[in-house]
Every structure is written in C-alpha cells, then in structure tokens.
Amino acid sequence: MNGLATRGLVKRYGTTEALRGLDLEVPAGSIYGLVGPNGSGKTTALEILVGLRRPTAGSVDAGEVGSRIVYCPDAPEFDSWLTAAEVIRLSAGLMGARPGREAVEAVLARVGLENAAGRKAGGFSRGMLSRLNLAAALICEPTLLVADEPAAALDPAGRWEIIELLGKLAGSTTVIVSSHDLHDVQRVCDHVGILTRGSLAYQGTLRELLERAGTAIRVVVREPSAPVKAALAAASWVRSVQDEGPGTFLVEVSDPGAAEEGLPVVLASCGARLVETGPAEGSLQDIFFQLTGTGPARSAEEGA
Amino acid sequence: MGAWKLEWIRMWRTKRIVAVVATFVLLGLAGPIALHYLPELIKAGSKNGAPVPVLPKVQPVQGIANLGSNISSIGSLIVAIVTASTLGLDSNRSIAAFYRSRVRNPVALIMPRMASSAAIAIAALALGALGAWYETEVLLGHVPLAPLAAGFLFESLWLCLVVGVTAFYASVLRSVAGAAGASVATLLVTALLSAVPHLSPWLPTRLSGSLSMLIGQPAGDIWKAVLVAAVVTLAAVAVSIRLFAQREPGA
Numbered sequence: 240m241n242g243l244a245t246r247g248l249v250k251r252y253g254t255t256e257a258l259r260g261l262d263l264e265v266p267a268g269s270i271y272g273l274v275g276p277n278g279s280g281k282t283t284a285l286e287i288l289v290g291l292r293r294p295t296a297g298s299v300d301a302g303e304v305g306s307r308i309v310y311c312p313d314a315p316e317f318d319s320w321l322t323a324a325e326v327i328r329l330s331a332g333l334m335g336a337r338p339g340r341e342a343v344e345a346v347l348a349r350v351g352l353e354n355a356a357g358r359k360a361g362g363f364s365r366g367m368l369s370r371l372n373l374a375a376a377l378i379c380e381p382t383l384l385v386a387d388e389p390a391a392a393l394d395p396a397g398r399w400e401i402i403e404l405l406g407k408l409a410g411s412t413t414v415i416v417s418s419h420d421l422h423d424v425q426r427v428c429d430h431v432g433i434l435t436r437g438s439l440a441y442q443g444t445l446r447e448l449l450e451r452a453g454t455a456i457r458v459v460v461r462e463p464s465a466p467v468k469a470a471l472a473a474a475s476w477v478r479s480v481q482d483e484g485p486g487t488f489l490v491e492v493s494d495p496g497a498a499e500e501g502l503p504v505v506l507a508s509c510g511a512r513l514v515e516t517g518p519a520e521g522s523l524q525d526i527f528f529q530l531t532g533t534g535p536a537r538s539a540e541e542g543a
Numbered sequence: 544m545g546a547w548k549l550e551w552i553r554m555w556r557t558k559r560i561v562a563v564v565a566t567f568v569l570l571g572l573a574g575p576i577a578l579h580y581l582p583e584l585i586k587a588g589s590k591n592g593a594p595v596p597v598l599p600k601v602q603p604v605q606g607i608a609n610l611g612s613n614i615s616s617i618g619s620l621i622v623a624i625v626t627a628s629t630l631g632l633d634s635n636r637s638i639a640a641f642y643r644s645r646v647r648n649p650v651a652l653i654m655p656r657m658a659s660s661a662a663i664a665i666a667a668l669a670l671g672a673l674g675a676w677y678e679t680e681v682l683l684g685h686v687p688l689a690p691l692a693a694g695f696l697f698e699s700l701w702l703c704l705v706v707g708v709t710a711f712y713a714s715v716l717r718s719v720a721g722a723a724g725a726s727v728a729t730l731l732v733t734a735l736l737s738a739v740p741h742l743s744p745w746l747p748t749r750l751s752g753s754l755s756m757l758i759g760q761p762a763g764d765i766w767k768a769v770l771v772a773a774v775v776t777l778a779a780v781a782v783s784i785r786l787f788a789q790r791e792p793g794a
Binding site: 286289290291292293308309310312314315316317318320321325328329330332333334375379 | 544553637641643646791
C-alpha cells in the first residue's frame with residue numbers, strides 16, 4: 240500500500256506564510272509524529288491533509304492510505320445534546336458505516352468510556368471528550384488517522400492509555416499524530432517530522448534521528464552499583480557512562496538498536512537490582528531544540 | 544446514524560420544533576379569539592360615560608389574515624433564528640471539523656439542515672393555519688378551504704425564501720446572530736421597497752401574509768412575486784452550498 244506524500248505545500252494567510260514548501264513522506268502503516276513549536280504550522284498541515292483547508296500551492300497524494308481518512312481535532316467538541324453512543328454511531332454513519340450496538344460498546348470500552356455510553360457529550364470533561372474523539376475515529380476503521388494533539392487534555396494515566404492505543408494501530412492503520420510531548424512521540428512513533436516555521440527541519444525514522452545525535456538511557460539500580468557501572472562501560476554499544484546520583488547512571492549509547500537488545504543482558508549478567516530504566520529526558524528534546532532553534536538556552540539568550 | 548436523522552434529533556432535543564410549532568399554533572388560535580372578543584374587551588376597558596366606538600362586523604377572512612400578518616413578522620423572525628442556528632455549522636471550530644472531515648459532499652452536509660428548517664416551518668404553518676381556520680369557523684364564520692390551501696402554498700414559499708436567505712447569510716457569516724439578523728434586515732428592506740410602485744408586483748414580500756389573500760378574491764398578478772421568490776430561494780440555496788463548500792475553518 241502506498242503511503243501519503245505532499246509536494247511543496249504552501250499555505251499563506253494574507254502576508255503570513257504558515258507552510259513553506261512542505262514535503263511530507265508518510266509510509267503506509269507507520270506511526271508518524273509531527274512535532275514542532277507553537278505556530279510552526281502543524282495544525283495547518285494536518286487540516287490540509289484531511290481536506291479542511293486548501294493549500295495555496297503544492298499537492299497532497301494520499302495514495303492508497305487515503306481511502307478512509309479520519310481526523311481527530313485538538314480540543315474536540317460534539318453537539319452537546321448527543322450521547323457518547325450517538326456520537327459514535329453518527330461518526331460511522333457520516334462515513335457510510337452502520338456499526339451494531341456491540342461495536343459501539345466495544346469502541347467506547349477501548350477508550351475507557353464504557354460507562355458513559357448513554358451520557359450526553361455536553362457534560363463531558365475535556366479528557367472524556369478526547370477519549371470520545373478517538374473512539375469516534377476508531378469506529379470508522381480509518382486507513383489514515385490524523386490526530387492533532389490527541390492526548391493534550393488527559394491526565395498522565397489517560398495520556399499513557401491513549402498513546403498506547405495509537406501505538407497499537409501500527410501496521411494496520413497509518414497514523415499521523417502531532418504532539419508537543421516528545422516523550423509520547425518517542426514512545427510510539429516510528430517516523431518523525433520536525434516542523435519549524437512552516438518547513439521540515441528533519442524527516443525520517445525516529446531511530447535515525449536518535450542515532451544522529453546519540454541516545455542516552457537512564458538506568459537506576461539498587462546499591463551496590465559499581466559492578467553495574469563497570470559492566471555497562473564495557474559494553475560495545477556504550478559511548479559513556481555518567482554518574483547522576485546514588486545508583487543512577489546516564490548511559491550514552493552509540494547504537495540504540497544494540498542498546499535495546501543488550502541492556503537487559505548486561506544488567507542480568509552483573510546481577511543488577513533494577514529500579515528503573517528508560518530514555519533519558521532530553522534525548523529527543525535536545526535534538527528538537529537544536530533543529531528548531533528553540534529551547535531554554537535560546538530563550539535565555541533572547542531574554543538577555 | 545445519518546445526517547437526516549441527526550437533524551430530526553437536533554430539532555427535538557434543542558426544542559426548536561417545539562418553539563416554531565408552538566408559536567405558529569398560538570398565533571393561529573389567538574387571532575380569531577382576539578377578533579371575536581375585541582368589542583367586549585373595548586367595552587370593558589372604556590371609562591364610565593365615555594362613548595364606546597362601534598366596530599364594523601368582523602369578517603371571517605380576518606381570522607386567517609391575522610395569522611398571515613403575524614407570520615410576516617414574528618413567524619419569519621423565528622424561522623430565521625432557527626435556520627441560522629441549525630446552519631451555524633462553522634460557529635464552533637471543533638464541531639465543524641468533526642462534520643466537515645467526515646462529509647466531503649457539501650450538499651450532503653448542508654441540505655439536511657436546510658430541508659429540516661424549511662420542513663418544520665411549513666409543518667408549523669400548516670398546524671397554525673388549521674388552528675386559525677378551526678377557531679374562525681367556530682367564532683367568526685365560514686372560511687372556504689380551497690383558497691386557504693392555495694394561500695398556504697404561497698405562504699410556504701415565503702417561508703422557504705426566509706430559509707434560503709438565512710442559509711445564504713449563514714454561509715457568509717460564522718455568527719448565528721449575525722446570520723439571523725442580516726436575514727431579517729434584508730427582508731425588512733425588501734418590504735420597504737414595496738412602496739415603489741413599479742417594483743411592488745415583483746417583490747416576494749407580497750407572499751408574506753398571503754394565507755388569506757385568495758379568500759374571496761382572485762390571485763391577481765401574484766405570479767410575478769411567486770416567480771421571483773422561487774428563483775431567489777433556489778439561487779440562495781445554490782450559492783450558500785457553494786460558499787459552505789469553499790469555507791475553511793476559522794482561526
């Protein structure tokens with residue numbers, strides 16, 4: 240199946256150029272994270288992809304994944320007098336599907352709204368609306384799901400669930416997701432586009448991006464931690480190991496793929512009592528700041 | 544659930560259907576009653592010793608004409624408000640995104656909203672006219688049904704014109720109040736133009752209040768106004784669909 244591609248997308252609002260020759264390449268079946276600072280053109284780009292806006296110049300080739308495009312806007316709202324179940328049936332009905340009661344209940348359960356099927360959307364919290372937004376999209380069985388900040392209004396647990404849910408669509412559905420949260424992108428996306436001032440500063444696989452700048456993993460173990468540090472430092476895929484506190488190491492890796500496979504082996508070999516491990520904060524963030532010319536350092540310079 | 548069923552649910556849950564039907568029925572019933580009891584009301588309200596004006600005998604046709612007159616003002620205003628709020632698709636950016644990203648065909652998106660507004664207005668007019676006819680028969684005298692039915696068709700065309708003009712403004716303005724206000728203002732200006740003798744026969748405002756027009760008198764040259772109303776309504780619907788299709792989300 241062909242993926243989605245845009246060629247030289249330009250969008251002007253009067254004299255303001257929101258998109259400046261955007262060339263997206265979204266492989267079929269991928270989870271594509273579109274990230275960028277506020278005002279970089281993410282929402283404009285997504286709205287063009289789903290047909291809500293027309294580009295000033297350029298074109299969109301949705302390929303085969305474009306046969307059923309469903310959009311999840313940020314800050315979703317629905318007619319307040321419709322129940323959650325009616326929103327789901329309406330969403331499917333507008334796209335020509337007629338889901339049965341079981342399908343409606345199943346999709347609501349999938350997003351954690353199984354007890355709210357009969358409640359009117361007007362009484363929903365922002366978090367519940369975000370879940371309903373995603374359920375209304377999933378019931379359509381999209382070939383391309385375009386989600387603008389799908390977890391923006393959710394608490395950490397809800398955010399985790401929704402991002403996980405999007406991640407599980409990989410392979411069966413092509414997903415383009417915009418997010419301000421780089422951890423979410425790093426967790427579920429396999430492809431990334433970094434948008435700044437209307438054009439792409441980077442596009443490719445997440446792995447390539449992380450490899451380009453090097454990747455760091457934070458490892459927290461119980462004492463004694465010295466043997467763990469030594470074992471990590473000896474691993475072929477480790478560039479450096481820095482102490483960050485008692486039993487806490489920042490491991491800079493040269494090969495993320497080898498690190499994913501090798502880290503459990505190294506920790507097991509030295510009998511480490513693992514407390515926590517995961518991508519070190521700032522790994523993708525640092526690259527993002529570097530590519531977009533944003534971030535605390537720049538803000539401080541500009542403020543000086 | 545499809546777009547047509549959605550409009551049916553919208554009309555009930557938002558009480559729009561109740562507002563329109565109740566208004567028209569109330570206007571239909573109240574007119575003949577007020578005319579019947581008017582002499583007694585004036586007599587009761589006059590001060591001691593003051594001469595009581597002698598009113599001419601009320602004709603049955605006045606019971607129907609009263610409803611037609613009220614539809615020109617209150618009825619048209621309510622139909623414009625209901626139509627503008629139903630077609631206020633883009634007044635909420637997120638709701639607009641939900642519908643517009645799923646329904647690409649502008650006719651499928653807009654037509655159920657326009658048609659439901661017009662259907663409710665016409666159904667309410669029918670019930671109001673029936674109420675006025677019944678009360679007139681009971682209190683004021685006989686009214687033949689055939690000319691009333693013909694007047695009903697002209698009055699229905701007038702309400703369709705109100706829906707069409709409001710749809711046009713809803714496709715230009717995102718604000719519901721703005722669309723309803725602009726629509727009513729346009730109809731008022733058209734009514735003022737009827738003072739120009741050469742324009743008067745062509746103005747669709749002649750159809751406003753036409754419910755009783757054919758009772759006891761010929762149609763005359765109303766067909767010019769019918770032609771203009773039909774053309775303007777169809778043009779307004781076509782243009783509004785085109786404008787809705789071209790509109791992008793607001794900021």
